[in-house]
């Protein structure tokens with residue numbers, strides 16, 4: 003957060019975040035688990051859980067797994083917690099959605115700085131992030147929102163081509179660079 007040049011003068015204390023590559027993180031975690039003799043069963047969608055006196059059984063995708071404990075590490079909207087009735091009183095507020103593009107050929111004056119903007123399209127607010135990828139000479143361009151009616155792809159196009167950013171683009175050569183030089187690869191959802 004702040005002015006990049008000023009933050010850099012502070013050295014390590016000027017850094018407010020760090021970026022890691024989730025694909026690499028997950029691959030390393032998987033390798034570590036296998037090194038510790040953990041058996042991994044990919045592609046199983048747990049859709050039923052039953053408990054016994056001293057055991058628990060999870061079923062899904064035609065397979066059954068039994069053990070003493072079941073750890074539900076299936077995300078913030080945990081279907082397993084729902085199956086077990088733990089989320090019965092939970093209120094639903096919103097869903098955070100994002101579309102991510104990988105960009106090549108971007109030359110930013112501050113290549114290791116991240117850019118975060120909150121803006122408005124006609125349906126409501128959306129956020130725009132541009133960050134360098136940790137392990138590749140590419141940038142990510144993310145458009146995210148909690149607004150249910152916002153079309154993420156149309157909003158990404160709008161941000162890139164005709165947005166309210168236009169005046170900012172004129173003032174800020176960084177963004178002009180991004181928009182002129184972007185070479186979009188396939189989007190990831």
Ligand SMILES: Cc1cc2nc3c(=O)[nH]c(=O)nc-3n(C[C@H](O)[C@H](O)[C@H](O)COP(=O)(O)OP(=O)(O)OC[C@H]3O[C@@H](n4cnc5c(N)ncnc54)[C@H](O)[C@@H]3O)c2cc1C
Pocket residue numbers: 046047048049062075076077078081082098099100146
């Ligand atoms: C768009 C977006 C951007 C984000 N950006 C950042 C960021 O920049 N930095 C940051 O720190 N955090 C970020 N987060 C948050 C971060 O992704 C989460 O906090 C983190 O992934 C939670 O990890 P988890 O292991 O609890 O759950 P998850 O990563 O959600 O993993 C849950 C796993 O359980 C599996 N699963 C679900 N249901 C079942 C089932 N019934 N049976 C079997 N498996 C099931 C899913 O397939 C998934 O693999 C972001 C989140 C989103 C959505």
